[in-house]
Amino acid sequence: MPSNAPSRPAVSRQRLPLRFAHVVIVGKYHAPGSRKAVDEIAHFLQDEGCVVSLEEQTALNTGLTNFPALSVAAIGAQCDLALVVGGDGTMLGIGRQLARHGVPLVGINQGRLGFITDIAFEDYRDSLRAILHGNFEEDSRALMAASVWRDGRCVFEATALNDVVVNRGGVASMIELRVEVDGHFVANQRADGLIIASSTGSTAYALSAGGPLLHPGIGGWVMVPIAPHTLSNRPVVLPYTCEIAVEIVSGRDASANFDMQSLTSLLHGDRIVVRKSEHALRLLHPSGWSYFDTLRKKLHWNEGG
Template sequence: MIPHTPPHPATSAPAAPLRFKHVAIVGKYQALGSRDALDGIAHFLHDEGCDVAMERDTAHNTGLMQYGALGVEEIGARCDLALVVGGDGTMLGIARQLARFGTPLVGINQGRLGFITDVPYGEYADKLRPMLRGTFDEDRRALIEASVWRDERCVFKATALNDVVVNRGPAASMIELRVAVDGRFVANQRADGLIIASPTGSTAYALSAGGPMLHPAIAGWVMAPIAPHTLSNRPIVLPSDGEISVELVAGKDASANFDMQTFTELTHGDRIIVKRSPHQLRLLHPTGWSYFDTLRKKLHWNEGVA
């Protein structure tokens, strides 16, 4: 009689080692229910074997202090990855600050459109698990470096991921702007304002002003007037390796906005200098991500097509 040998129990393949061990979470802490969402994501990361930290303002405003609170520079120096939970505005705020450290970011969308926060909140566990172990697509985005000059002196500096916008004040009158590219005069433009947008920002304010959408791989800026006096003054795509100068010639209470999150008031003669930043944003996406999938989904292309 042949003795019966019990079958070996089925064993699952060991999980791949973590690519990202120390992960920071940045949240839109003002949103309803954000505390529970952030706490749930932190528990998930801990269960996956990650060391978890909260961005300082996120931790203080949600009370989730048990994970440790890190400032932006500490995240850049100590963390392998930052998860941004919220909408594109939340991503814009932290991306400008972390780009200089080369810290990769993943966006978990709790907002509305989510062009750059593209992991749906309800799917974060399935999407993040392979990404934490090195299975992802990387997408590098150009940033804008801008400065405001007054009497040959720099009075303001800012970095923008989306756009630099020069706007008229509340008075119902246009502003006049003198535009030059690489020191060559382009035109004096009378309009409600002017947008200089990166490829990332080409789907934001510039799009509503009639500008084209630029693929993120294109090394260019969109320059789009806002309600121009001369109807032949149309948006133009410029190379991003040059320098754009915008001088305020006339107009009341004008201002310069950077990603619509920081701004400075302008006086006549002020010049805004726009150049490409030496830093890039490192965005990580689930494998198979496509920019065209994002456009089709967010802009509702193909709806109604059989």
């Protein structure tokens, strides 16, 4: 006997709209297993409806040819989101370059610590799916614009996300540095060196040298001496609106490095000037992310009894 009940309409399985439609992957391409990880994540993104590209060096070194390869400039012009698969060093390298383009970055950790690449690889599917659809926390990180001046001329420029470090060479002797803040003399310091770190870099070399942890919500730098001759020479927290100048007074083979990736040799009288960059890094984290959760996990707080 035929039923008079109306037939049910077909259920539509329409995708939710994507917040980030075009995603580029930047990989730690020299690490074991990175090719497989990048390829797996790329296909996951495609299944979620994203257009997927690879950063050109990632594509070249992984040998993955089934996705378009983009330069940094092309990423800035075309992509909505950069997905960094690696460690904090990978994030630092690409983050400095993409900050000027305003492209947000998400980090999937395949390194050791992962303070800014904070999504564990085994959790990437749920975390990424939520972020792609707009469920995330955004975190802005200040960058440093650094320059080296010699005889009134700028001879070197670099951008740093973590820190600017002035230190002695391989000889077993201290260097003497004259430090100024906003043109005001602070002190002549004899030490193995001096670290000027951002809040992001406060968990790196500055922490090892006895500096404080600086919450990323604080707009400041931390200035940390390395093995100072005068033990009362302590770390100082400064607003990032100030300009810091460090002059090489004496010592052999002094050098400056910027995020431990750019290096230049220094002469007596050279001045290293650090100020806030006009660009900032946009980091995206899973919803509910907390800076203190990161510290507790990475620094192994609350362990032991």
